[in-house]
Amino acid sequence: xxxxxQSPSALSLxxxxxxxxxCNFTTTMRAVQWFRKNSRxxxxxxxxxxxGTKENGRLKSAFDSKERYSTLHIRxxxxxxxxxYFCAAGSNSAGNKLTFGIxxxxxxxx
Amino acid sequence: DPKIIQKPKYLVAVTGSEKILIxxxxxxxxxxxxxxxxxxxPLEFMFxxxxxxxxxxxxxxxxxxxxxxxxxxLDLQITALKPDDSATYFCASSQGRGGAETLYFGSGTRxxxx
Numbered sequence: 146x147x148x149x150x151q152s153p154s155a156l157s158l159x160x161x162x163x164x165x166x167x168c169n170f171t172t173t174m175r176a177v178q179w180f181r182k183n184s185r186x187x188x189x190x191x192x193x194x195x196x197g198t199k200e201n202g203r204l205k206s207a208f209d210s211k212e213r214y215s216t217l218h219i220r221x222x223x224x225x226x227x228x229x230y231f232c233a234a235g236s237n238s239a240g241n242k243l244t245f246g247i248x249x250x251x252x253x254x255x
Numbered sequence: 256d257p258k259i260i261q262k263p264k265y266l267v268a269v270t271g272s273e274k275i276l277i278x279x280x281x282x283x284x285x286x287x288x289x290x291x292x293x294x295x296x297p298l299e300f301m302f303x304x305x306x307x308x309x310x311x312x313x314x315x316x317x318x319x320x321x322x323x324x325x326x327x328x329l330d331l332q333i334t335a336l337k338p339d340d341s342a343t344y345f346c347a348s349s350q351g352r353g354g355a356e357t358l359y360f361g362s363g364t365r366x367x368x369x
Contacts, residue, residue: 149297176355187257188345188360195355231298235355241286242311243358245298 148172151232151246158253163220166249168232170213177208177215177234178243188231191217222253258282259361261346266366268336275322276331276364278346285351286310287329288358289321293342301344304329305351336368 148171158164168177176195180188192199194208194215203223208215215232229250233243262277280287289301303311307323318340320332333340343363349356 178358180360185257185362186343187362188347190357190359193357233298233358241288241349241356241358242300242303242313243298244300245290247297 149232149234149244149246151249153249154247155250156252158219158222158226158251160222160224160253160255162222163218164222165219166217166230166232166251168215168234168246170215170234172236173210173213174234174236175210177206177232179206179215179217180231180233182229182231182248184228191230219251222251224253224255227251227253257362259346259348259359261344261361261364263364264362266364268366268368270336270338270368272336273332273334274336274366276333276344276346276366278329278331278361280327280346280348280359280361282348282359283327284348284359285326286349286356287323287327288347288349289329289331290345290347290360291342292345292363298345302329302331333366338368341366341368 150169179191192206198207205218229248233245259280286305288303290298292298301314318334322330343365345363346361347358
């Protein structure tokens with residue numbers, strides 16, 4: 146079945162710095178979504194991409210369906226960016242059934 | 256205010272019992288879903304419903320039965336509970352226009368089966 150490989154599994158950042166999360170897909174995906182789990186345990190949708198890049202504040206995401214990967218960049222990290230980030234994607238045959246990555250636990254330190 | 260309400264937030268059950276997980280969404284969406292996250296595993300798709308009709312079922316066991324009494328409700332009944340059913344169960348919804356859509360999730364019900 147469809148597989149999503151997310152890396153790294155954990156990431157520690159100092160405030161003001163940046164880094165990138167990555168998801169590789171074993172098959173061609175139609176679209177990718179990125180989520181962050183908030184303090185209440187809800188999954189907050191950060192991005193939906195069918196192609197190209199999107200930016201929202203200090204977050205930027207890219208999706209390349211042909212090369213089978215997506216990235217999420219965090220710049221100028223703030224303490225409130227700490228949390229677990231998930232990518233999820235669906236193939237053309239999957240309808241709206243998403244396959245999730247294992248998650249990246251991000252810790253932003255002062 | 257949360258737009259997708261899941262109840263209860265925590266649930267402890269004994270092996271062999273039956274429980275119902277509640278999900279209501281107030282986003283006006285037509286499609287609803289259940290996902291499950293077991294320890295150390297990614298979220299896994301279980302069911303999708305569109306206009307109260309089952310669209311996809313990836314759950315092998317018939318012990319898991321979704322119930323949709325209203326368009327904005329999709330409860331999950333689990334019978335003959337087993338310790339392996341312990342997981343956090345997430346409800347989600349989307350507009351339901353078809354194809355790949357942005358998903359909105361609830362905060363989950365953490366089920367522990369003893």
